[in-house]
Amino acid sequence: MNHDKPLGQALREQGVSRRGFLKFCATTASLMALPPSMVPAIAKALESARRPSVIWLSFQECTGCTESLTRSHAPTLEGLIFDNISLDYHHTLQAASGDAAEAAREAAMEENKGKYLLVVDGSIPLGNPGYSTIAGISNLEMLKEVAEHAAAIIAVGTCAAYGGLPHAKPNPTGAVSVEEIIKDKPIVNVPGCPPIPVVITGVLAHFLTFGKLPELDHLRRPLAFYGNNIHDRCYRRPFYDKGLFANTFDDEGARKGWCLFKLGCKGPVTYNACATIKWNDGTSFPIEAGHGCLGCSEPNFWDMGGFYNALSESTMDLSRTAAVGIAVGAAAGAASGLLNRRKKSKAEAAHETVTVKDLQREEKS
Amino acid sequence: MNSMDSSLKVEIGSYNSGNIPPLMHEIRHALRNLLDNDETTTIDLRGLPMAPGEQQQLLDILGKGEVSVQLDALGKSEITESSYAGVWLIIHYNNNKEVMGKFIEITRMPAILKTRTADMEESLAALQVKLEEV
Amino acid sequence: MSKATLDRGVQILKEHIDAPTAAYFSSCVNCGMCADACLFYTETGDPAYTPINKLEPMRRLWEQEYTLVGRIKKLIGLSKPVTDEELGEWSDLVYHACSMCGRCSMVCPVGNDISYMIRNIREGISAAGYAPEGLIGATTRAVEIGSPMGITMHALNTQARNIKESSGLEIPFDREGVDYLVLLSSMEVINFPEYLEAIARIFKQAGKSWTISSEAFEATNSGIQIGVSDIARELVSRVVEAAEKLKVKTVVSPECGHAYTAIRWDGPNLMGRRFSFKVKHIIEVLDELREEGLLKVEGIEESCMTFHDPCQLVRKGGVIEQPRNLLKMIATNFVEMEDSGKMNWCCGAGGGVSAIEEAEGIRLKAFNRKKSQLEHLQVDTLVTACSNCRIQLEEGLEVNEMDIPVVGLTEMLADHLVEE
């Protein structure tokens, strides 16, 4: 396929009919979580879109994000998207290895200078550059080098977006997110551990379609996917409102599918599309499977006070604090009370009988 | 069925996200709008939070109508008119028969079924060529 | 030489701040509901007369002396100390504009006994030398002459003689071992001599022995009103000593509100010991006689009458039903005043207000509450059981040109005694 042809033409040459193109546009709109009324605009944009070069860098990560992407329904319409981007470097997926791989990366960077899209998964260790290297190049160095001429960066997964599990206390590698290092490029965070595959492809589709990044929230997440919290879109929300909760994972409430708030569900503070797009081809999502949301698309989700502690509970042991408070308070109160008693006794001891002669002040009489 | 099964069984049908009635209202409203203003409406079912079984419940409510069309472009698509005339259900599949999109369209005829002008022009040219061959 | 100084006042306030006071100040949220219960506020509309505001100097002193935060604030100069000027200013609020009627204590939603604290802040203000002249004069006369109005035994003897001449009734003095030691208030001696005769007639009919002590006939206690416990103790001790010397069973407080409080409730606490005799209000005694069937009356008052509850009897003494029981013996047309009983409105002259000349204006203004109550009721006769209330009611009615006779309950009962 010719790199330089507009997408519409390229698709037709592949034998995709105009009905097929319309289907493609409709599902792409759905993928980007855009309303169906946007389909004509998407069709127009896609007709003339040109495929971008994509460089995918994996740092301190578990390949879960790539798994999420590739294990989803392939070959798929998302696949079609990938057919229409030029994935020039991805060390897990590419056939080339060693010097050839690095050469491909450098070539792509040179050829598409200022226009390529950089996708990152995994966090970057700052503790010691040697903690994570690719072809002898430290993650930090490679990120800086590739980011320099990138048009935009997509940080895929919570590690790249917010530091992820490597960043969890005590953060032995000094792991940080992409946005903590790169300050001068447009960055989209697509957090999740892993993110929903269609969300990853949706963001790519958006870039492909419109040539720019989607609208973001305060944590640089695409609003189209991260605009609502799980709790508000959760089908178990009516149980929360009615006050029906599962108290354990095997009680009546759990069987009846009641709200999992008490079991530590972080849905109320987790912004993601799991409750609507769901996972595995729209089959289910964690809450539907009977487990509370861990909040994996939120920064520091692993340190949010225990996965199984309710959101309104303290993240620390309050009972001990209370016990210390009671001990100190009792001692301090007793001390203060004794001081008061001494003061009062002194006043009583100093009491001189008041007689009628003492009722008028000297200057008055 | 062993005891494990019964203790872990999720009671489908006890859920109620409360989203079906408003959705039905939206469909009714769209149908009114189609009649009055000839405007079509498309509802993307992916964007709606549904409890397990609820989507099927919705489809059962809508029922099947007279028309059922199968489209074969980039994988199959099923286009069915519901028992309510003008309310269509469109399901797009990929080549692996996985659902790629699920829409309710309130229209006289789903846009995807109409033959494109450009396709007809191409066909016209192709037909011309064919005739010349004959 | 007088020892009244700010320091002395402050020191005495420190002695009087106790656990209830600390709880009260900790609990007040400045909701202002006590104002709605205080006739000095409702009849003047002056927010300074809000009951809890009358305690502001004491509240600050409590905070500065008896709370950790207050002590720290005081240490770093963040708190406003109590000053002479302030106590002088507050003297008007706690003496002129408070009759210690205790209505505020009944309505406070957090349960603060505000009048209890007023009683205590008076201790400090009087020790600092800011008690009103009129009360100082009354107190001085009470201590030095034996009666706040300067009545001596001589006057009482004359009265006893007059009674003997007009009715033949003997007024017994200094008899030992009798049932009742009868006390009088100077107001009764001067203004309502009928009381003594009424007592004599009732006890005679009931066959009870009684006496008056020539050493301690005065029931009122200016020490309580001015708020000097040392003086109150001295005045109470005269009664206690007389009662013990004469070995009486019961000391009878006259138709007076604070005198009852002074002997019945404050007396043992001032003296620091329990009494060997009982203390009763004359109304309680009369009701007991009624119960025992020793009070035989005849004739019915047909005029429409109502009863003014003295604050010290209802809210501070628990004497509520007794006067009504007695009235029902002789009155058919008895109507209750609005808010009667526990929540009755003060006449406006209690708590020493009547002794303060400068407070005359506000005292008569406060009477407007009673005036409107009476206008609403349209009664022919107003009955009460406190001479202080009675004088205020008579004066207030006269000033407002309302022609309603005010009668003491004891006298009224005596008028209906069955003649033998």
Place this chain on the structure above:
Amino acid sequence: MNSAEFLLWVRGPGLNIAMVIFIIGMLIRLLEIFMLGRKQNLAELRGNGISAGLRTIFTRSTPADKNSMRRSMFTFVAGYGFHIGLFVVIFLLMPHIQLIQSLLGFGWPALPTPVVDLFTVIALISLMALLWRRLTHPVVRYLSTPQDYLVWAATFLPLLTGYMSYHHLWFPYSWLLGMHILSVEFLLILFPFTKLTHAFTLFISRWYTGMMAGEKGVAS
């Protein structure tokens, strides 16, 4: 600081700090009160002070009489609205019960959230009405000190942020929840050092007053 870090701080260290200040402060205040002591009543008692004191603790929650209620109607209605609303919100909303349970080890059933929401609105409106009264009524304005307004704000904020959290008003939920918890911590810290203490000490006040009156045979 992002919203997750903020939320983490207020749920952990913030809550601990506030809690320990609250407990120590309140114990000091309570001991200071009780240790001042009071003299024994030597007068012959007319009634049982203890039972009267206990009774008054409850009866003072109702108006003294109809006329007193009529005279202070505004304060009564707004006061009841606020206090009942606040009580329901604090003790009958499930997330709150869950926090209490994690602290004390026991809990109780919650009310449905929309019901609690209604009580929040009642409490908020009542509080605003009480503020309006504080600003306009001659007596209450005269009595009010800066502390009264501070305490009003400290009480209003948790209710407001709680309401905003539930309805997702203006800010992301995580921030709102964090602000809500922070405002409660602010309230807890202010509590022992302001008249907020009345929530505890009013029972002591009612007890003493009820007892002193009861010993004289007066039902107060």
